[in-house]
Amino acid sequence: MIVIKKKVKFRAHGLHVAAILNIPKYAEEKKQNPAIVCVHPGSSCKEQTAGIYAEKLAERGYVTIVFDASYQGESEGEPHYAEYPAARVEDIRCAVDYLTTLEYVDENRIGVLGVCAGGGYAVNAAMTERRIKAVGTVVGINIGRGYRGEGDPIKMLEAVAQQRTAEARGAEPMVTQWIPNSHAEREESGMTDIDLVGAVDYYRTPRGQNPNSPNKLKFTSVDSVIGFDAFHLAESLLTQPLQIIVGGVQGAYGSYKDSHELYNRAASDKKDLLIIEGASHYDLYDRPEPVSKAVEKLGAFYQENL
Template identity: 35%
Template structure:
């Protein structure tokens, strides 16, 4: 029972990850002035091309760290459609969120990818607090920031969420009608999985885990912060990765620990966060989404069912489309060139019609 419980907790954050099949860095953050980890990342701001601007802003008393991408030949006196991009659980803005933010900027959008509150380079204590309210408010906050950013057409702001960020974006769009169209890639319903486990594999331990989270809250109130999925990615060996079950676990360690490693990215989260996560579900008010909706998932993804469930519950919009990327796993949608190309084209077409 305890071994199964640990696997479930560890799985929770690694379900937003990838497998390259080789341990070489895809793009070494140490070689990029903006510490970006993805292939084709901007290495310098060049006039007439897509540029990146690191920014900081205040949200509920916390300092949020973000990157804003502006289109080629950006003219602040003109108006551009804009898109907020929410990163996966355990991820940071320099990884897949930055990849798709840059891809969309190349198509003429102003985009922003921000580190979640309590995570990455953003402020907040205890570190790696991971609660739905915070993650949803982070997306509201990105919209707030774009509304005051030079060149943004505030009547044309869209949202893209990836993995856990997809579930939180799906939830945010239920209420925030400043978001005119919403897209998700490999949506991960964090509350559902923290509660039930992947494919309901941990339903039998719900009460046990809630008790552990409650005990962790008591310890945290006394200054002793407890963490779940508390693995040190810098110490995971190739042999350990090879022994993991094929799929999400192995791909997660490969992506975050090897091929797209960033020191601000970590799988851990405060155990007390489960008190909020396990009583929340991204689809609870799905019918409130009345904006155009695009949902993308890999046909071979273990998490595909979450996208399909959310899509079915989004009954408030008639303008919706579910796209399955043939052969892609959850994590391959983060990096594999042919899949990224397909997804980027779908996103460009969707936002082009609906912003």
């Protein structure tokens, strides 16, 4: 199906959020079209993996919207490069707001799909955003768990506290990076885990590199990430139909573990966990065969539940 792509903006907590709206041909002439909000990973942008899924789902007849998180990419927000979980979740709510203003979208047939950390944010938003009727995750992770499991989180929080004080007194904002900037830098740091290799290969090479994803992270926003639990209250509030997709190859990011945890904790009585054997975390970002399998499963899931 032919897809019409439109650059749009919507408002979220006082900011303009930059988005791409994918509209199946003839959708604007019809009523009652289902729609899906697609949420990108931490450090990512709308043109990368979430945008791939958004376009492929639009080819299956869904109106989709994918956006740069506020404070990131082409969206507004200062300090830029900040990762604020509360803002990320509110971005999703506001994307739903925007979809409800489109006359060709059925407000009762809106779903969400998140990739990697975007999966955790999508889950968290859906728990209290009842306009979201179906929830999908691809290699979803609970980003706060990841940060709490890396090194000494208390030591990192102490460093954030010191940096906040320095910046309050006029120091330059500290901007660090999410991952090594090259394979050479990664190898020098002794990082050999398949997910870390995949991260550098996807984000820092022509495979997936994009100027709206510059590998920059406002250091003082890490405190809010460490304190965030994307799955908090899933046992009681996550009641929508849930489709979880993860690769069978396990790595440091823990999407395999987190996907199983989410499946076990979710209150939904209609949930499914698909493991794509032989696929790693980053294979499900853009590799044709794993992505095709994921999209096929997601298409059937949303068709049944939206």
